[in-house]
């Protein structure tokens with residue numbers, strides 16, 4: 001471990017994580033916590049600016065180093081959280097950061113997702129502000145991750161594209177990854193299937209009716225299940241039928257039933273390949289049953305995301321693997337998990353090498369949300385190692 005990583009102190013990491021948890025910031029109400037961040041940076045002489053699409057939902061960009069001297073690395077963390085909907089189920093106040101008796105866990109809303117990790121990023125900015133960086137280090141402290149990203153990371157990417165913020169060469173995402181390397185994410189594509197029956201009086205159900213709900217039920221069961229395919233950086237793809245509607249009245253055989261499919265795709269799969277597989281399944285039903293008829297709409301909401309990956313030979317992947325090895329003594333595994341998308345996809349979409357590396361925690365979005373304190377210390381050390389490697393600090 002190098003001397004910068006050795007300087008990481010547990011108490012300082014816990015302090016900033018706790019300070020962030022103590023300022024409530026459900027999505028839409030991020031202003032106060034961002035003002036806290038600006039004040040925290042000002043007290044420490046860290047250059048920072050508000051970058052806001054909506055003044056009520058600002059982002060803070062923190063900078064150290066010099067972009068003319070080498071690459072620019074960004075650490076991206078969000079400070080919006082889901083609201084507290086089950087206060088009675090919490091053993092501690094959600095906005096009263098509390099350490100467990102043995103000091104291993106920190107509890108509070110956002111402890112795991114992901115105020116503590118964003119705190120690690122701010123801590124790392126302050127740690128490295130006096131390091132002889134050959135390049136620039138920034139933190140993108142963002143709003144609006146839990147809802148859309150439109151006021152948060154997507155807006156920062158727009159500002160980068162417009163030349164109003166520096167374009168990063170590398171990006172670190174701090175969402176929970178159990179201290180594993182997350183160099184890829186599943187893509188998302190939706191499908192809407194309309195099963196076409198023939199409406200009739202119930203009394204004629206066996207004669208002239210074709211019950212679209214009954215036909216759709218067979219289709220749903222045919223589609224639901226494990227997809228036997230695996231990517232070593234991510235794991236398996238996912239298919240799930242998540243909404244269904246059909247029928248107009250108690251005494252009418254339904255002529256139409258519509259269901260939607262959420263399909264999470266891995267590298268090597270595409271919207272087209274997923275579409276072809278779904279059609280093959282449904283066409284097989286139609287071959288068995290001439291009364292099974294359907295139409296399918298691909299990506300009906302227009303917000304499909306491709307599977308995205310930063311290659312293993314990227315300098316960023318190499319640096320974080322080497323950094324993790326020097327801190328923990330072990331090769332970090334890839335994050336093969338049933339995990340959803342992060343804001344990392346927006347950086348990858350812009351062609352920026354991006355890796356997720358964050359702590360382990362529990363009960364994100366639920367009661368008694370907590371983060372592993374030791375993981376935060378390791379994360380800070382690995383970040384310091386990775387950044388100093390990429391920015392040429394001996």
Ligand SMILES: [Zn+2]
Nearest residue numbers: 113114145175
């Ligand atoms: Zn998150």
